[in-house]
Amino acid sequence: MIHIPAGYIKNLYSKTLTWNFMSEPGPGVGGRSFSLPQGRVLGGSSSINGLNYVRGQAIDYDNWAAAGNPGWSYADVLPHFKRSETKIGTGDPKYRGKSGELPITDLDWHHPVSDALIAAAEAIGIPKNPDHNGASQEGAGFFQRTMKNGWRFSSAKAFLYTARKRKNVSVRTNAHTSRILFDGLKAVGVEYIKGGKGGATVQVNARREVILSAGALNSPKILQLSGIGPADLLKRHGIPVLHDLPGVGRNLRDHYAVRMVSRVAGIRTINEMVQGPALLVQILRWLVGLPSPLAISPSVVHIFAKSDPALDRPDLEFACAPASFREGVVGLLDKQPGLTLGVWQERPESLGYTEIRSRDPFERPIIQPNYLTHPEDVKALLGGIRLARQLFRAGPLQKYVVDETSPAKSLETDDELLDFARQKGTTVYHMIGTARMGPAEDPDTVVNHKLQVHGLQNLRVIDASIMPSMPSANTNATTYMIAEKGSDMILADKV
Numbered sequence: 001m002i003h004i005p006a007g008y009i010k011n012l013y014s015k016t017l018t019w020n021f022m023s024e025p026g027p028g029v030g031g032r033s034f035s036l037p038q039g040r041v042l043g044g045s046s047s048i049n050g051l052n053y054v055r056g057q058a059i060d061y062d063n064w065a066a067a068g069n070p071g072w073s074y075a076d077v078l079p080h081f082k083r084s085e086t087k088i089g090t091g092d093p094k095y096r097g098k099s100g101e102l103p104i105t106d107l108d109w110h111h112p113v114s115d116a117l118i119a120a121a122e123a124i125g126i127p128k129n130p131d132h133n134g135a136s137q138e139g140a141g142f143f144q145r146t147m148k149n150g151w152r153f154s155s156a157k158a159f160l161y162t163a164r165k166r167k168n169v170s171v172r173t174n175a176h177t178s179r180i181l182f183d184g185l186k187a188v189g190v191e192y193i194k195g196g197k198g199g200a201t202v203q204v205n206a207r208r209e210v211i212l213s214a215g216a217l218n219s220p221k222i223l224q225l226s227g228i229g230p231a232d233l234l235k236r237h238g239i240p241v242l243h244d245l246p247g248v249g250r251n252l253r254d255h256y257a258v259r260m261v262s263r264v265a266g267i268r269t270i271n272e273m274v275q276g277p278a279l280l281v282q283i284l285r286w287l288v289g290l291p292s293p294l295a296i297s298p299s300v301v302h303i304f305a306k307s308d309p310a311l312d313r314p315d316l317e318f319a320c321a322p323a324s325f326r327e328g329v330v331g332l333l334d335k336q337p338g339l340t341l342g343v344w345q346e347r348p349e350s351l352g353y354t355e356i357r358s359r360d361p362f363e364r365p366i367i368q369p370n371y372l373t374h375p376e377d378v379k380a381l382l383g384g385i386r387l388a389r390q391l392f393r394a395g396p397l398q399k400y401v402v403d404e405t406s407p408a409k410s411l412e413t414d415d416e417l418l419d420f421a422r423q424k425g426t427t428v429y430h431m432i433g434t435a436r437m438g439p440a441e442d443p444d445t446v447v448n449h450k451l452q453v454h455g456l457q458n459l460r461v462i463d464a465s466i467m468p469s470m471p472s473a474n475t476n477a478t479t480y481m482i483a484e485k486g487s488d489m490i491l492a493d494k495v
């Protein structure tokens with residue numbers, strides 16, 4: 001199921017393919033907890049994610065550099081974005097790569113309601129943008145995907161399957177990393193447990209350095225289990241403090257989205273196309289390589305827009321599809337035609353944390369994203385909800401939209417809409433920041449601009465956890481860029 005794009009929802013709830021984490025009850029979201037799956041297979045979360053490829057805005061990276069990270073401005077990182085991709089189809093060579101391992105494709109399955117939504121955006125002043133990963137992100141269009149010929153391209157498929165043929169690459173599966181090994185303050189290897197709890201403990205020695213790439217929830221966990229993190233936390237769990245680094249596990253950020261749904265009439269949407277006998281038709285189309293909703297990302301239309309016209313750049317991302325879930329049940333499609341506009345604030349300020357629950361490497365960590373606890377996040381999301389309503393009501397969609405079902409039209413005031421957002425919103429699975437990059441003088445940071453852990457030798461973190469702040473994007477493309485840049489740094493330091 002991993003390789004078929006339509007397997008997305010099924011994979012999310014898989015106990016074997018994901019880490020099955022949960023967030024703590026959130027003060028800003030009515031005390032609710034969320035399932036926070038992370039990919040637990042080769043390719044990690046890129047093997048189970050929503051396939052959308054979004055790089056963010058140039059200024060996101062200029063801000064990273066300005067925060068004390070030389071080499072991370074947009075001009076610095078653009079070549080690394082380009083290097084990993086082969087953009088299939090059109091794309092300005094100034095911004096798009098043509099010879100990387102990761103294929104990026106445009107949508108080949110078009111639906112009249114998607115076209116009407118893009119026209120609706122234009123009608124309210126949001127221009128069409130044919131390449132959200134080109135010169136400018138702002139505008140409406142179709143998401144680009146990490147997919148080719150109807151199949152998902154995870155990082156395993158794009159990069160690892162080729163790399164593992166080399167003599168110097170060895171892949172060990174069923175291996176649960178429990179800690180990093182040290183000689184003094186120098187990382188010298190890793191320890192893992194083979195085959196699950198109670199399995200054999202195996203140690204692997206590093207000839208040069210240890211690279212930690214376990215993702216924004218597992219990398220801080222492994223650091224903390226290894227004695228690197230806030231001293232008080234480590235002491236509480238009886239872990240000897242190797243290095244007191246308060247930023248490990250702090251600065252957790254994620255996108256929090258609200259899904260707005262309209263009932264649609266006069267046309268079949270994905271809801272009816274992939275349920276009952278109609279599904280067989282779509283399976284056949286997919287098998288013979290014809291465009292099919294089985295080979296699309298869960299969101300097909302993007303709109304990058306401003307929650308307030310006075311802003312100088314977009315702060316909202318809409319992820320939309322001619323489809324809808326039954327009220328309150330993510331993953332179960334409605335029986336009637338529907339249109340969903342998911343919206344989130346691109347650069348959330350609400351900060352959370354993650355920390356070990358115990359010294360048992362098999363125990364799930366505590367994860368508190370603190371969604372919607374920052375006033376800026378609340379303000380932007382409210383702007384997004386109001387903008388979504390404008391879109392539903394704009395001329396080009398009037399042919400299809402017959403009713404707004406969520407939120408109900410009767411909800412109108414800021415308080416009512418905010419209550420809706422707090423009760424009905426959910427994660428978009430874009431966790432970052434828990435081993436934040438920045439100068440050592442900043443006590444909140446964990447790695448320097450070369451991704452080396454402050455105060456230690458021979459240890460780097462190269463994954464989504466190093467992002468100093470949220471890029472205006474879904475986080476996979478940025479993670480690939482970080483990996484490309486990190487690999488250059490490893491090679492440059494080779495002695």
Ligand SMILES: Cc1cc2nc3c(=O)[nH]c(=O)nc-3n(C[C@H](O)[C@H](O)[C@H](O)COP(=O)(O)OP(=O)(O)OC[C@H]3O[C@@H](n4cnc5c(N)ncnc54)[C@H](O)[C@@H]3O)c2cc1C
Binds near residue numbers: 048052175176219428
């Ligand atoms: C459901 C979902 C949907 C998403 N949709 C999108 C999308 O549409 N577009 C987008 O851009 N981004 C999306 N993302 C986010 C994106 O996939 C991640 O930002 C990206 O994969 C992060 O990469 P990473 O290398 O930091 O971590 P991961 O991809 O999570 O990789 C970490 C790897 O380390 C392994 N690991 C962790 N702990 C241990 C341990 N103790 N021992 C051994 N191995 C371990 C994991 O099994 C995994 O293979 C989504 C994420 C999820 C979960």
